[in-house]
Amino acid sequence: MTSSTADQLNPAAPEAGTLRNEDAAAPTWLWVAGVAVVLPALIPVVALVGRVIGASDAAWDALVSARTAQLLARSIFFALVVTMTATSLGVAAAWITTRTDIRYSRVWSTLLALPLVIPSYVLALSFISFAGPRGLFADSTGVSLPSISGFWGAAVVLALATYPYVYLVVRSTIVRIDPSLEEAARGLGSSAAEAFRRITLPQLRPAIAASSLLVALYTLSDFGAVSLMRVDVFTRVIYAQYQGRIDRTPAAVLSLVLMLIAVTILWGESRSRGRSVYFASQAPRPPTRLGLAPRQRTAAHAFLSITVGLGLALPVLVLVAWLLRGLTTGGVIDMRWGAVLGSLSGSVAAGLLAMIAAVPVAVLAVRHRGRISRALRATVYAIFSLPHIAVALAVVFFASRYLGGLYQSFVLLAFVYATLFLAQASGATEAALTQINPSLEEAARGLGDNRLQVFRRITLPLILRGLMAGGALVFLTTMKELPATLLLRPTGFDTLAVRVWSTANELSYARAAAPALLLLIVSAVPMYYLIIRPRQRV
Amino acid sequence: MTSPTELQTEPAARGIHCHKVNKAFGEARALRDFELEASGSTVISLLGPSGCGKTTALRMIAGFERPDSGTVAIGEDIVAGPDVFIPPEERRVGMVFQDYALFPHMTVAQNVGYGADEAGVARALALVGLEGYRKRMPHELSGGEQQRVALARALAPGPTAVLLDEPFSNLDATLRDRMRREVRTILKGAGTTTIFVTHDQEDAFAMADVVAVMRGGEVLQVASAIELYRHPVSPWVAGFVGESDVFAGTAVVGSVETALGTFPHASPLRGGVLVMVRPEWVHPSPAIDGAAIVVEQEFFGHDQLLVLELDGTRLRSRVGHVPGLGIGDRVDVGIDELVLFPEGAT
Known part of the structure; x- marks a missing residue:
């Protein structure tokens, strides 16, 4: 078509894809909505900063010390260990269940996702009440095991509690990848493992980055498991400072340090991800599953069994055993229906509020990339990553002074829940939105709809599943929430999480068993229908 | 297919006019003093190598990009210029996307009816010969059918002009040949002004009445296929078209x-x-x-x-x-x- 002469005269024109000017296009009202959703969440942070700036010299001396440096190192290392473990578990589980010919892959898929419904402190409780002093094992055999509490025990517990986030996100992405890409790599001489590493893994990178970020932030803000297993990371130390001292400023100072760590992680994540936007379409056909050799099959089964065994079977069996012991020895079932009602009402309100707030944040983050939308998104993630105890403290300071009647009200508590977990709703919505090719929305505009009409007729129906999954995540997380509830609940308001916590603190494992099991059941039902089942049908 | 006259728009309302349009994305200058005149039921092709600004020009006409300077007029209305910017939904321009952009959650009839009433749907589906496909979902269609649905969707509201972005790049060679003829027949039947973007000189020659060759954001030559082939304005144009x-x-x-x-x-x-x-x-x-x-x-x-x-x-x-x-x-x-x-x- 082109002549050699012309080619010599004209070195190839620069290759470029379609350029889109995305920053310029966002209308003012969308920015207003995005900022309006995020701004109230910043108030507690401002209150916290104000408190720290006005702090006494003694508080600053407490901050700048070897003990703080040690605390910092321990917390970061802890989060790193948990994140790497959870990510490896999640990716491996997703790959085995989608890309190998392992039997009962559907059953495994469900089982692998289920640990998500077990709160980290319930998992910790089950580990301690099984293997710890006065635990089931010591009780029935008389042999006391080496202590399960501490750094590594807590790391295992948190990795098991968080890997399902990675697993679910990666799994739903992996099934959308066109299998012919991997086949092309195989045809070019790559082994199955190499093709996965060089072709599939890079395509999964946004999913892995997003979900492991979620894990890291979850770990940093986890309070229940680390305090039960006595690991002195930031959250536990902050709580101790708050409880043990009349001057609460040191707690505020440490909270601010923790916030800075979270912001740093976010910054690193956004740098590593760069500008990659994937318009993944649906996979045209299911992939050919890799045939496992007998040894590999045994290894895969062992891996899945251990993961599901520790993350799901152990806690359920231990709790049931304690419940039975309680029944047979003293007939103790400590059940309060008020706690059930409290958990449900708080979680439903939080989920709905978060879904509404997630939409402007996600649309700005995906469709109108730029400094402001990045800042909004980073703020949402930073708030999610804050130790809830710190946010609760800040809200206590702020609400008791300025909000009068709202202080210790259900409305305020629901808003705090939604604010804390907004990142889960907006993250899921962003993921769904990223899957939608912007040309769909442009096509609709070209056909005569304005932005709002396009959102209602095209965008919303297509992201609805992601939005609801995000709402469900918020629902579940609120169900398990502990420290914010402890500090902000209205008088007489009770939740299952608070029941489990208070009874476990009294070392009455048998009393903790019934509310803990009920917590599992109520969060398992929506979890299964909203998150696990739709993803299996893909 | 129905008679060609049914979807025709008023002659006065037709035509696309771009004058001295410039557009830069940061450092990259996508369009330099871009000029284009298209009127009547002309099929005009923007032909150029990848990165030459042809898709930007199309998106500018559709209203998805705002020019830095210059004016864009559709019919007698200036839609983009100093202090004027008409949003895409008010431009009455039908766009067919490279990947078709069919709404995955809607049937063929719902897709085509997105911007049009039932009569428009019926006419457009008849024009592309897909009357029996109303209840199908986009993923149940072949590539050629998807393209025809996209075309029907763009034509159904009775647009002033139809814009097509690399319309044949997703089709295999045999289908490509057939679709070129079909699409041209359909567009001529609808009687709209058509602008389509391609990097393939065969697409341009087979489909277009007039070809505008672009390079580096500029229009180098506007001519019929024969004129372009026999009297190119530069060695580069000569080499690009044959x-x-x-x-x-x-x-x-x-x-x-x-x-x-x-x-x-x-x-x-x-x-x-x-x-x-x-x-x-x-x-x-x-x-x-x-x-x-x-x-x-x-x-x-x-x-x-x-x-x-x-x-x-x-x-x-x-x-x-x-x-x-x-x-x-x-x-x-x-x-x-x-x-x-x-x-x-x-």
Whole structure:
């Protein structure tokens, strides 16, 4: 078509894809909505900063010390260990269940996702009440095991509690990848493992980055498991400072340090991800599953069994055993229906509020990339990553002074829940939105709809599943929430999480068993229908 | 398919006019003083290599990008210019996207009816010959069917103009040939002004009444396919729209002297020039003392491609069977047609 002469005269024109000017296009009202959703969440942070700036010299001396440096190192290392473990578990589980010919892959898929419904402190409780002093094992055999509490025990517990986030996100992405890409790599001489590493893994990178970020932030803000297993990371130390001292400023100072760590992680994540936007379409056909050799099959089964065994079977069996012991020895079932009602009402309100707030944040983050939308998104993630105890403290300071009647009200508590977990709703919505090719929305505009009409007729129906999954995540997380509830609940308001916590603190494992099991059941039902089942049908 | 007149819009409302349009994305200048005039039921093609700004031009007309300067008018209305920007939904321009952008959660009828009433849907589906496909979902359609649905969706509201972005790039060669004809028939039937973007000269030649060749954000030449092929404005355009060879010559009134001989021409150029010929314009005839030698021969059945060499100048010749001609033979060179460019032209 082109002549050699012309080619010599004209070195190839620069290759470029379609350029889109995305920053310029966002209308003012969308920015207003995005900022309006995020701004109230910043108030507690401002209150916290104000408190720290006005702090006494003694508080600053407490901050700048070897003990703080040690605390910092321990917390970061802890989060790193948990994140790497959870990510490896999640990716491996997703790959085995989608890309190998392992039997009962559907059953495994469900089982692998289920640990998500077990709160980290319930998992910790089950580990301690099984293997710890006065635990089931010591009780029935008389042999006391080496202590399960501490750094590594807590790391295992948190990795098991968080890997399902990675697993679910990666799994739903992996099934959308066109299998012919991997086949092309195989045809070019790559082994199955190499093709996965060089072709599939890079395509999964946004999913892995997003979900492991979620894990890291979850770990940093986890309070229940680390305090039960006595690991002195930031959250536990902050709580101790708050409880043990009349001057609460040191707690505020440490909270601010923790916030800075979270912001740093976010910054690193956004740098590593760069500008990659994937318009993944649906996979045209299911992939050919890799045939496992007998040894590999045994290894895969062992891996899945251990993961599901520790993350799901152990806690359920231990709790049931304690419940039975309680029944047979003293007939103790400590059940309060008020706690059930409290958990449900708080979680439903939080989920709905978060879904509404997630939409402007996600649309700005995906469709109108730029400094402001990045800042909004980073703020949402930073708030999610804050130790809830710190946010609760800040809200206590702020609400008791300025909000009068709202202080210790259900409305305020629901808003705090939604604010804390907004990142889960907006993250899921962003993921769904990223899957939608912007040309769909442009096509609709070209056909005569304005932005709002396009959102209602095209965008919303297509992201609805992601939005609801995000709402469900918020629902579940609120169900398990502990420290914010402890500090902000209205008088007489009770939740299952608070029941489990208070009874476990009294070392009455048998009393903790019934509310803990009920917590599992109520969060398992929506979890299964909203998150696990739709993803299996893909 | 129904009669061509049913979807026709008012002639006065037709036409696209772009004047001195500039657009930059950061450092990258996508369009430089972009000019385009399209009116009536003309099918006009923006042809150029990837990155030449053709898609940006299309998105600018559709309203998905705002020009930095210059004006865009649709019919008699200025839709983009100083202090004017009409949003895409008010431009009455139908756009067919490269990946079709069919709404995955809607049936064919719902897709086509997105911007139109039931009568528009019926007419558009009839026009593309998909009346029986109303209840299908987009993923149940073949590539060619998806394209026709996308076209029907763009035509259903009775747009002033239809814009197509690389409409055939997702189709295989056989389907591509068929769809070119079908799409042209449909668009001519609808009677709208059509602008379509492509990097493929065959697409442009087969579909368009008028081709605008673009490079580096600029329109280099606007002409019919034949004009473009026979009278390109530069060696680059010549090479982009077909096979071409360029060699040096010296022009005098009425003729040009080259190493291959002296040939007549009608150009006003004098002195040192570049001579451009296409392989089918070059005719070798065996001659024992011929000036050129056959150095390569590629046989295609209906014709053959010969590479002729003289004093280091190589040019190609596409001819039928020439008895007794093979590699190493000396030939005289006859040239039917040639195009002259000023020396140093690119």
